[in-house]
């Protein structure tokens with residue numbers, strides 16, 4: 001039982017930047033924790049904020065969303081729309097008393113393999129620090 | 143004052159029905175219980191005497207506008223209801239030409255429950271500010287922002303901090319906020335009256351009703367209730383006009399405006415957007431600025 005707590009994290013990565021950044025981190029053999037489980041999405045603008053809430057409800061310990069830097073979005077503006085949605089969602093979750101560090105957002109480009117690894121470490125560390133999650137969790141075991 | 147308004151409403155409703163400017167007028171008639179008024183739909187000019195106006199006309203009648211797609215509609219609105227019309231126009235849900243707006247400068251609607259508790263069935267002549275609904279206490283647009291006919295002199299608008307309640311709430315600790323949310327959400331019976339009362343909840347299929355994808359279990363476990371509250375409020379981001387109709391419709395007296403008002407405050411602070419003012423302006427989540435703040439990023 002004294003095995004270290006390992007948070008289960010879902011990472012929504014945009015196909016064109018952050019996913020490619022993760023790929024580069026891999027081929028460059030940069031080490032990073034295995035906690036973030038990647039879901040590849042076409043663009044950060046594809047992330048319906050309901051995906052984030054649903055992930056929490058279904059039991060993930062944290063959610064990480066990463067897309068292209070402003071100006072780099074493959075569809076030009078997807079990440080600008082996403083930025084507005086995430087800003088409001090994050091503030092609202094904190095308003096209801098939900099830990100802010102469980103939903104994290106970043107921009108990582110296809111050439112930033114090292115940065116991807118760093119962010120993965122940071123995301124994992126922040127969520128790990130909060131410990132197992134209780135709030136908003138749907139208990140399907142009963 | 144109120145009598146004059148009623149007289150003007152009836153006269154104008156009669157005129158627009160007789161002259162066939164509209165097919166139907168949506169307004170209020172006398173309620174069957176103390177401190178109430180009920181929505182009424184009038185098609186015959188001879189029926190306009192049913193129309194009333196008092197401090198209990200709290201429903202947001204804009205919610206009915208989309209029910210009559212083939213008709214020209216006359217509607218009686220307060221400040222907040224007129225903002226719903228603007229918000230719906232901004233979302234291309236209404237055509238201005240099909241609506242004739244009779245605007246009433248509003249003095250605020252009175253909270254039925256507070257009055258019943260204080261005075262029983264004998265309504266007082268003079269009532270104090272504290273008997274207003276919360277949404278009316280904070281209201282910044284008592285005068286309709288859009289209308290074809292105004293039934294009286296504009297009333298004085300407030301110019302104080304528009305979100306004192308949100309500012310105050312944000313001073314609480316994380317745990318206190320969570321506790322409050324738990325307490326409020328746990329009372330919910332998922333009747334969806336809040337959704338039905340809101341002019342902006344016009345989805346053909348609400349996320350709580352879809353099976354594929356299934357966003358949410360149908361039960362009343364606390365997380366189910368909380369997720370319902372979170373998403374319903376979030377769906378109002380950049381769209382809610384603070385009318386308070388949702389909260390007043392709730393049979394469990396659950397506080398829900400504290401969620402949407404937080405979003406409204408953020409929309410104003412972050413994107414400098416006030417909802418329901420300009421029908422030509424794209425709603426804030428339908429657009430962006432290159433310079434939107436992104437300090438929240440890691």
Ligand code: SF4
Nearest residue numbers: 340382383385386388
């Ligand atoms: S969410 Fe509530 S306050 Fe906002 S527009 Fe809808 S009914 Fe009015």
Ligand code: SF4
Nearest residue numbers: 343345348349374377
């Ligand atoms: S809660 Fe959301 S999905 Fe449901 S009707 Fe309202 S806006 Fe539509």
Ligand code: SF4
Nearest residue numbers: 330331333334336392
């Ligand atoms: S009206 Fe009240 S009880 Fe009904 S679904 Fe909305 S919050 Fe829950």
Ligand code: FES
Nearest residue numbers: 014043067068074
């Ligand atoms: S394609 Fe990467 S954010 Fe749009």
